[in-house]
Amino acid sequence: MTGKYTDTTFDFVIIGSGFGGLCSGFILADEGYSVCIIEKNKQLGGNLQVFSRDKVIFDTGVHYIGSLDEGQLQHQFFKYFQLTDKLKMKRMDADGYDIIRFPDGKEYKYGMGYDNFIKILVTDFPEEKLAIRTFCDKIQEICRLFPLYNLEENISPEYINNTEFREINAEAYIASLTNNVRLQNVLAGSNPLYAGVKNKTPLYVHALILNSYIISSYKLVDGSSQLATLMARNIRQRGGELIKNRKVTGGVFDDEGLLTGVTLADGSMIKGKNFISNMHPAATIDIFGESRFLGAYRKRVKALENTISSFSMYISFKKDSFPYMNHNVYYYMVEDVWSGTHYTTEKWPEGFFICTPASSANESFAEGMSVMTYMRYEETEQWAQTFNTTSEVTSRGSDYEQFKKQKEELILVELEKLYPGIREKIVDVYSSTPLTFRDYIGNYDGSMYGILKDSNEPMRTFINPRTKIPNLYLTGQNLIFHGILGVTIGAFVTCFNFVDSKKIIDKVKNA
Numbered sequence: 001m002t003g004k005y006t007d008t009t010f011d012f013v014i015i016g017s018g019f020g021g022l023c024s025g026f027i028l029a030d031e032g033y034s035v036c037i038i039e040k041n042k043q044l045g046g047n048l049q050v051f052s053r054d055k056v057i058f059d060t061g062v063h064y065i066g067s068l069d070e071g072q073l074q075h076q077f078f079k080y081f082q083l084t085d086k087l088k089m090k091r092m093d094a095d096g097y098d099i100i101r102f103p104d105g106k107e108y109k110y111g112m113g114y115d116n117f118i119k120i121l122v123t124d125f126p127e128e129k130l131a132i133r134t135f136c137d138k139i140q141e142i143c144r145l146f147p148l149y150n151l152e153e154n155i156s157p158e159y160i161n162n163t164e165f166r167e168i169n170a171e172a173y174i175a176s177l178t179n180n181v182r183l184q185n186v187l188a189g190s191n192p193l194y195a196g197v198k199n200k201t202p203l204y205v206h207a208l209i210l211n212s213y214i215i216s217s218y219k220l221v222d223g224s225s226q227l228a229t230l231m232a233r234n235i236r237q238r239g240g241e242l243i244k245n246r247k248v249t250g251g252v253f254d255d256e257g258l259l260t261g262v263t264l265a266d267g268s269m270i271k272g273k274n275f276i277s278n279m280h281p282a283a284t285i286d287i288f289g290e291s292r293f294l295g296a297y298r299k300r301v302k303a304l305e306n307t308i309s310s311f312s313m314y315i316s317f318k319k320d321s322f323p324y325m326n327h328n329v330y331y332y333m334v335e336d337v338w339s340g341t342h343y344t345t346e347k348w349p350e351g352f353f354i355c356t357p358a359s360s361a362n363e364s365f366a367e368g369m370s371v372m373t374y375m376r377y378e379e380t381e382q383w384a385q386t387f388n389t390t391s392e393v394t395s396r397g398s399d400y401e402q403f404k405k406q407k408e409e410l411i412l413v414e415l416e417k418l419y420p421g422i423r424e425k426i427v428d429v430y431s432s433t434p435l436t437f438r439d440y441i442g443n444y445d446g447s448m449y450g451i452l453k454d455s456n457e458p459m460r461t462f463i464n465p466r467t468k469i470p471n472l473y474l475t476g477q478n479l480i481f482h483g484i485l486g487v488t489i490g491a492f493v494t495c496f497n498f499v500d501s502k503k504i505i506d507k508v509k510n511a
């Protein structure tokens with residue numbers, strides 16, 4: 001690569017165009033800095049990437065977004081990013097945006113708005129009004145503790161070091177509210193949103209994510225990639241540059257240990273004054289060189305457990321054959337909603353997440369269906385040496401295809417029980433494994449949401465945006481929390497190292 005990219009020294013070079021990288025790029029470009037975002041894939045957006053089969057658009061990593069009603073947090077962020085007038089969104093069913101379904105066929109609906117959420121669940125559990133109310137109060141109380149979640153700028157060291165509320169375990173807290181096991185499982189029923197682990201997931205993770213969806217839930221119509229496309233357009237309008245299909249392979253340093261540029265796979269170099277990595281911290285360490293990070297930090301980051309990966313199945317339907325569902329289904333084949341991350345291969349899957357993507361072409365019938373279930377990276381380890389993305393197309397082999405077909409069939413058998421006759425409506429079935437996520441996102445194990453937060457050691461899983469390399473910073477889902485809302489907040493935390501936090505928060509509030 002030559003020309004304007006290689007001749008310029010950018011104020012900020014951002015490695016990776018996941019939503020966290022794009023948000024950081026926007027914030028800095030909007031403040032007048034020159035920004036260059038480098039993305040290894042052909043498509044921008046990381047987990048916002050979509051693909052199309054049989055003319056159906058499938059999302060790969062974002063199926064619904066919370067707190068998008070006028071004035072709510074994500075809506076206010078999207079306004080600041082100048083997205084709201086262009087985004088195609090669909091508000092989900094107010095009386096059941098998520099349905100939690102158990103092996104006995106009983107379904108429980110999550111209502112939108114706390115009053116509605118409580119009202120619907122109290123109908124199912126009339127004896128448990130106090131437990132349900134206490135749960136909702138606690139969720140909201142915890143959310144109030146996070147300054148940026150409430151558009152407050154005061155991130156004091158006391159707040160960062162206050163580990164007490166971070167040590168509350170989600171499963172244990174819910175179990176302390178009621179002896180009704182079914183209610184416990186209902187209240188934690190959407191835990192695949194953060195790949196919850198029974199003895200580890202903190203209540204604050206459950207609270208921040210569940211709260212954002214309870215207050216309002218939306219699907220993106222015609223694919224989540226629109227978020228990346230619109231952000232890229234807005235960054236370019238502010239003078240920013242985005243380079244696609246170029247992988248960052250290393251760093252160039254001066255004698256003082258400052259990064260002066262990143263090298264790309266084609267041998268060229270992009271120069272910058274400051275650098276932000278949207279990659280997983282472990283991958284960041286490897287790219288810039290282990291010796292440049294403190295041994296203890298390196299060891300800690302590399303030893304941190306990641307959330308489990310996913311086997312995702314995508315179904316295209318015959319025209320007007322399967323009704324569009326304006327809600328998601330969390331389908332459990334076991335009573336315990338926490339056990340799925342520790343499945344045995346003999347009893348796989350223990351449950352899955354089901355949604356039908358929203359399309360502007362057909363509001364009554366679904367064009368397709370996405371089904372996601374947990375899968376450990378080790379299950380695909382025998383093909384670990386293969387690499388396959390649209391930038392570098394290779395076959396992983398017929399045995400891999402066979403493996404996927406077997407897994408698809410296990411899921412289809414279950415789907416038949418839930419939706420009798422579904423097979424006749426299907427045009428084709430496609431699937432992706434942990435290797436797909438690994439290759440497209442650039443982490444090591446296809447982890448869905450990055451580093452697993454642990455209520456037993458909350459500060460150990462805390463990742464600071466600053467690194468030992470003075471002008472290299474981190475952003476993305478490993479920082480504060482994952483999801484579109486989590487990485488948006490994370491981008492602000494990263495950028496507050498360079499911009500006036502009060503000024504930016506005021507800009508968001510007044511957007």
Ligand SMILES: Cc1cc2nc3c(=O)[nH]c(=O)nc-3n(C[C@H](O)[C@H](O)[C@H](O)COP(=O)(O)OP(=O)(O)OC[C@H]3O[C@@H](n4cnc5c(N)ncnc54)[C@H](O)[C@@H]3O)c2cc1C
Binds near residue numbers: 039063484
């Ligand atoms: C199956 C699944 C379902 C999900 N569902 C939802 C949902 O419904 N709602 C929601 O809010 N969130 C959801 N999430 C979570 C959400 O998608 C992520 O938390 C978020 O998108 C991560 O953003 P990020 O900024 O960390 O970047 P990522 O999306 O992790 O992207 C990182 C980017 O860096 C690039 N990169 C890596 N290495 C290099 C390199 N060497 N050179 C150049 N570029 C590089 C990658 O190609 C990628 O584009 C889901 C995630 C998964 C996996």
